[in-house]
Amino acid sequence: MPIDDRALPLRERKRLRTRRALADAALRLFTEKGFAATTVEELVDVAEVSRSTFFRAFPTKEAVAVEAETELWAAYLDALTAHDLAGPMLAALRDILTGVVAELPDDWDVRYVATRKLVLTAPSLLGHVEYTRSGMETQVAQRISDKLALPGGDLRPRVLAELTTTAWSIAGRGWVAADASGGRADLLERLHQAFAVIPDALQLSA
Structure with a gap:
């Protein structure tokens, strides 16, 4: 929050x-x-x-440039730490992330769109974002493992952490490309849609 x-x-x-x-x-x-x-x-x-x-x-300098991105993932990690996990983990992570997004400050939309457009102009910023997200995913996976008392080396928490980030990336890219014209509600809808197709995508075959 x-x-x-x-x-x-x-x-x-x-x-x-x-x-x-x-x-x-x-x-x-x-x-x-x-x-x-x-x-x-x-x-x-x-x-x-x-x-x-x-x-x-x-x-x-890279860190100050992507503060809106950092703000999102810091809030996500805090919320995950505070939640008691129950039910399917992908749905739990979806609900935690969408809850965090819904409660970000009103001005975050403009700052995030500007940040993502800036990132596209500087390779060092893109590298910094990718590095930060990877570190966040490691922390998410560890929190899941700890909360569920999973054995070391279990790859499922890491896969879930990265699927969550992928869903965010898909939703966020579309939202930024539309200049956030649909507001926060559109971003949340895009995020729900991205999560919804994950099970079918994993079962897709030729």
């Missing part, structure tokens, strides 16, 4: 707001000037923070 920062200590609220200000400034500058052409120095100048403050918030 989205964080209500009013419930957080003042120091944590300030940290989150600084992080968000940096991410907003970065997305705006990268979109206007290009990712490669924008320096960290320009970014911290616009955001009115120090270079050290930037690197306390984000390890790399």
Whole structure:
């Protein structure tokens, strides 16, 4: 669920707001000037923070560029950790992911679409997203294994984690290509459709 920062200590609220200000400034500058052409120095100048403050918030320039993507997967992992899993696991992961997407902040749509379009312009950003998603899938698989007390080496949790990410990729690409014109409801519908065809796709034969 989205964080209500009013419930957080003042120091944590300030940290989150600084992080968000940096991410907003970065997305705006990268979109206007290009990712490669924008320096960290320009970014911290616009955001009115120090270079050290930037690197306390984000390890790399790539990380600040894809904050909307990171926000999604961090919320997904938190929700998965908090849920008691029951029933078919693919359906459980679908429900957790769609629940997270439904509760993202209203302005996330615009930020995510801009982020995904930016990623297509810079190979390093695409590599960063793929690396981040792979790490997230590893954590999802481990959480499933732990919650279900599965033996080490069981490949099913990893397959489920990657199927979930694939469903998201299919839904998200179509939604971004349409400039999110159908809003969050359209994204959720696309996501449900992508999950719905997985069982049939696995049984497809020539």
